[in-house]
């Protein structure tokens with residue numbers, strides 16, 4: 453007989469919608485039964501007022517947590533995504549596997565604290581400081597795997613294939629020397645990672661051709677064929693990228709991708725900011741998930757996603773914390789909606805008539821995030837017991853029921869509403885703090901002292 457746990461929630465978000473008096477039975481970390489309308493809570497059940505499935509964070513570069521707030525000084529020129537990227541390349545130049553482990557653990561603890569229970573780690577830092585292969589070519593990926601194991605967050609690991617500095621196979625630059633592979637070396641990395649990923653509970657392995665700038669068409673096809681799982685790619689984030697793609701191919705990036713790759717529900721199109729209406733409709737119809745990262749897209753000056761056309765065509769989306777400049781599940785969803793309000797000078801954009809925006813955002817990002825990360829995100833039998841409880845005493849949640857609970861969390865309370873977070877039935881966050889935060893934060897500060905000295 454395995455480990456059994458019982459929970460009772462006054463209100464919980466189940467696959468069919470909000471339910472009251474929900475009894476949850478967890479066996480060995482997996483949901484064994486979930487019953488709505490249960491009678492009085494059993495005396496052996498742990499009781500919480502409000503529970504939701506944990507949110508997938510579909511796009512993270514964990515190491516960038518270490519430079520959060522260090523690229524916000526006006527350099528006097530025309531600061532842009534591209535000048536930020538130079539700052540990021542300088543930061544990356546000194547990172548060791550130990551540094552990466554410490555920074556990623558900090559980021560993952562913070563993700564859990566705000567309600568993310570799975571991270572899609574789009575990981576491209578593979579080679580050592582000088583650009584040579586590590587003795588173990590998976591050393592940096594294993595630092596990510598260890599950080600996930602240590603913090604308890606579920607991992608979809610997306611090792612990145614990166615080979616070029618621009619469209620048409622341009623040679624990689626000096627700042628990119630730590631990212632590079634050929635297809636054979638990349639396939640060997642995936643092989644090396646299968647066992648460690650297998651050993652990490654609920655972990656998934658996918659592939660990530662970095663962007664159309666960093667791979668040739670032949671490499672893109674070869675890389676996408678290496679796994680049956682998720683395929684993630686950055687696309688159409690910056691206007692310059694659209695212009696360069698047009699100059700190279702005569703087509704825009706999303707258009708080119710849909711014309712030349714077998715884009716389907718395995719794919720996550722990260723950002724997809726700059727799309728024509730036609731591209732947005734085709735992208736939606738492909739079944740690919742749009743990987744939206746509103747905080748980072750605002751921070752880097754990317755632009756605003758064409759949500760209206762994409763959603764009208766049935767498009768799926770999820771959210772990611774990307775650069776980790778600020779890690780907060782509620783704020784990603786809030787900013788996603790607020791970007792649309794600011795652009796269109798209207799309110800309540802991302803929900804159909806009659807529906808709560810917060811609830812629609814949360815449920816959409818659960819479904820899209822689950823698809824993009826190749827793992828379920830719902831309180832349903834057979835799934836890992838990964839859930840978030842909200843603090844029912846928070847003023848912004850007073851007297852809220854059903855869909856309005858998500859509105860209270862996402863639009864009013866923010867991260868302060870998160871009370872507990874569980875993964876496989878283990879409580880990882882209490883009163884909004886990761887159980888191991890003090891130790892992880894102390895190590896993080898020491899590592900930053902070394903790195904920024």
Ligand code: NGQ
Pocket residue numbers: 513537663686689748752774775
């Ligand atoms: C990245 N980040 O890979 O970290 C990128 C910047 C690039 C975002 N696109 C580098 N947000 O795209 O070339």
Ligand code: ZN
Pocket residue numbers: 511513574686722774775
């Ligand atoms: Zn990214």
